[in-house]
Amino acid sequence: MMRDEPASTLLRSQQGPRIWLGQSAGAAAPPGGRALREASNRGGKIVRRPVHGVLLLDKPLGLSSNQALQKAKWLLRADKAGHTGTLDPLATGVLPLCFGAATKFSQIQLDADKTYEAVLLLGLKTTTGDAEGDVIETRPVPDITPELLEKLTAQFTGPIAQIPPMYSALKKDGKALYEYARKGEEVEREARNIVIYQINMAVTQDLRAPAAIKIIVKCSKGTYIRTLGEDIGEAIGCGAHLGLLRRIETGGFSSDQCISLSELEALDEAGRDARLLPPQCLVASYPSVTLDADNAGRFLSGLRRRGTPGQWGKDAALVQVFGSDPIAFLGSAHITADELIPQRLLSPIEVQDMLQRASH
Numbered sequence: 001m002m003r004d005e006p007a008s009t010l011l012r013s014q015q016g017p018r019i020w021l022g023q024s025a026g027a028a029a030p031p032g033g034r035a036l037r038e039a040s041n042r043g044g045k046i047v048r049r050p051v052h053g054v055l056l057l058d059k060p061l062g063l064s065s066n067q068a069l070q071k072a073k074w075l076l077r078a079d080k081a082g083h084t085g086t087l088d089p090l091a092t093g094v095l096p097l098c099f100g101a102a103t104k105f106s107q108i109q110l111d112a113d114k115t116y117e118a119v120l121l122l123g124l125k126t127t128t129g130d131a132e133g134d135v136i137e138t139r140p141v142p143d144i145t146p147e148l149l150e151k152l153t154a155q156f157t158g159p160i161a162q163i164p165p166m167y168s169a170l171k172k173d174g175k176a177l178y179e180y181a182r183k184g185e186e187v188e189r190e191a192r193n194i195v196i197y198q199i200n201m202a203v204t205q206d207l208r209a210p211a212a213i214k215i216i217v218k219c220s221k222g223t224y225i226r227t228l229g230e231d232i233g234e235a236i237g238c239g240a241h242l243g244l245l246r247r248i249e250t251g252g253f254s255s256d257q258c259i260s261l262s263e264l265e266a267l268d269e270a271g272r273d274a275r276l277l278p279p280q281c282l283v284a285s286y287p288s289v290t291l292d293a294d295n296a297g298r299f300l301s302g303l304r305r306r307g308t309p310g311q312w313g314k315d316a317a318l319v320q321v322f323g324s325d326p327i328a329f330l331g332s333a334h335i336t337a338d339e340l341i342p343q344r345l346l347s348p349i350e351v352q353d354m355l356q357r358a359s360h
Contacts, residue, residue, distance in 0.1 A: 050353050051078035052100035053276030058258035059087050059095040068261065072097050075264055076272055084109035085221075085250070086169055090130050093117075093247035094255050101350040102279035105332065108318075109282060112251030113197065115218045118242055120229045121209035125239040127181075128167045129226035131208070133241070141211045141238045149201045149213075152235060156199055161191040162227050195220040196228070208243055216248075252285060278354065279346075280329040283320040287313055289333070289340060296323030300330050300348060305340040312340045328355055 055076070059068045065086045073081040082103045084096045093116075098106045123141040126133030142148075164170050166181035172189070180187050198218040206212035213232070217225060226242050233240025248255045259275055267275070289312050295305050299321060305312075312335045313319070321330045321340070331345035346354075 046074065046077055048079035049077050050080075050100055050350075051076050051273075051276070052102060052350060052354050052357070053278055054102050054281055055097040055099065055264075055276055056253050056258045057095045057097050057264075058255060058260045059092055060261060061092050062089050064089050065095060068095060069097055071261055072264060073099075075261075076276075077269075082106055085114075087247060088130070088226075088245070090132055090242070091245040091247060094250050094253055094258055095247070096250065096253055096282075098279075098282075099276070100279075101346045101354070102282060104344045104346070105279060105282040109251045111221050113218065113220055114223070114247060114251075115216065115249035116225050117244075117246045117248050118215050118217070118225050118229060119204060119206055119244040120213045120215060120232060120240045121206060121243040122211040122213065122233060122236065122240050123238045124209055124241055125230070125233070126241040128241075129165050129230050130242040130245070133167070137239055139238045142236065144203050144211055144213065144236075148236070149203075152232060153199055153201055155235060156228065156232060157196050159193060159195050162194050162222075162224055162231075163191050164189050165224055165227050165230075167226075168224065192222055194223045196223070206243055212243065213240075218249075251282075273357070278329065280320055283318065283332055286318045286320055286332075287316055288320045288322060289313065289335075290322045290324050291330070293323065293325040296325070296328075296330060299333070299340065299342060300345060300351070302342050302345060304342070307338045307340060309338055311338065318343070323351075326355060 055072055057068060057072060059065065063071075065083045069081055069083045076099065078099045080103060081097060081099045084098060084106050087093065087095055096106075096109050098109075121131070122144070123139055124135050125137040125139075126135055164177065166186055166189075167178045168176075170177050170189070172180070172187050177187070177189070196217060196219050198216075200216045202214050204212050204214040215229075215232075217223070217228065219225075219228075225245055229240050229242045246255070264272055264275065291299055291305070299305055300323070314335070315337070316335045319333055319335060319340075321333050321342075322328065323330050328351050329346065330351065332343045333340050334343060335341070
């Protein structure tokens with residue numbers, strides 16, 4: 001295949017529609033839910049397939065992000081998948097899962113701002129900073145007045161230096177911090193600069209503690225809400241730990257767009273596929289450039305495209321790029337001095353897969 005062939009030629013030259021192994025062309029798709037479980041119980045092998053898109057999962061309590069990812073990957077029979085930022089087993093909420101071509105753009109979500117809802121249990125400190133740990137200290141709780149909450153809101157809004165908790169996945173000398181913590185060891189950690197864009201606080205009720213505060217926090221990437229909760233407890237003078245943590249928004253995706261694992265499992269395969277957003281949803285907030293067939297083919301081969309002044313728009317650190325014949329998402333690029341420079345590209349086979357899915 002010539003590198004300078006146009007996108008339409010590149011796409012037409014790919015193999016025809018893939019079919020489920022063991023079925024002839026035009027046969028029904030493999031069943032979902034119960035049949036998958038029965039096949040697994042019988043020792044049958046689940047046949048993986050190319051899946052491209054983003055699933056907005058409402059991660060359940062008690063599962064790690066990776067456990068939730070593996071469950072969704074199994075239900076979709078996907079051959080490639082990754083998540084976009086770790087949520088602790090204690091935490092629930094928005095966890096975008098990337099499949100196939102979408103994994104190439106997952107870093108954008110990793111870097112995105114996030115919004116959390118949490119409940120701080122006052123007067124009790126734990127080994128982990130959350131309800132999964134053992135209580136190591138109890139202290140009396142002062143009156144939580146509106147004036148105190150207003151003072152705390154001002155104190156914890158803006159740029160903050162945070163020391164990561166020992167119970168975290170950050171690595172020190174090749175080992176995760178939680179591995180040291182589980183052995184009772186504490187190692188030195190460097191403070192990290194994060195930003196709390198907005199924090200709302202209100203007194204709430206929780207039977208697990210003498211007093212509790214509900215907080216809603218919009219923050220930059222890398223923020224540890226457990227550490228924030230402990231720091232607020234120390235500022236009050238009574239200590240605190242997290243009793244609840246829920247991510248309600250990340251990078252423009254909100255919890256009301258998400259599906260639970262149980263809801264996903266109840267769907268057939270077509271229903272599960274219908275829950276996938278296209279990979280370009282990860283770059284939808286950025287400017288877009290549409291290329292004709294000739295330029296699209298060269299761009300998809302990784303070649304820079306020189307344009308006339310303003311042809312691609314203004315200089316930009318990231319743009320989403322589409323082909324016009326056929327209409328297809330090709331990847332991301334940046335624009336410098338009227339030159340469109342590829343960054344992350346779909347392969348022709350991935351483009352073909354997505355075009356076939358869109359036509360069904």
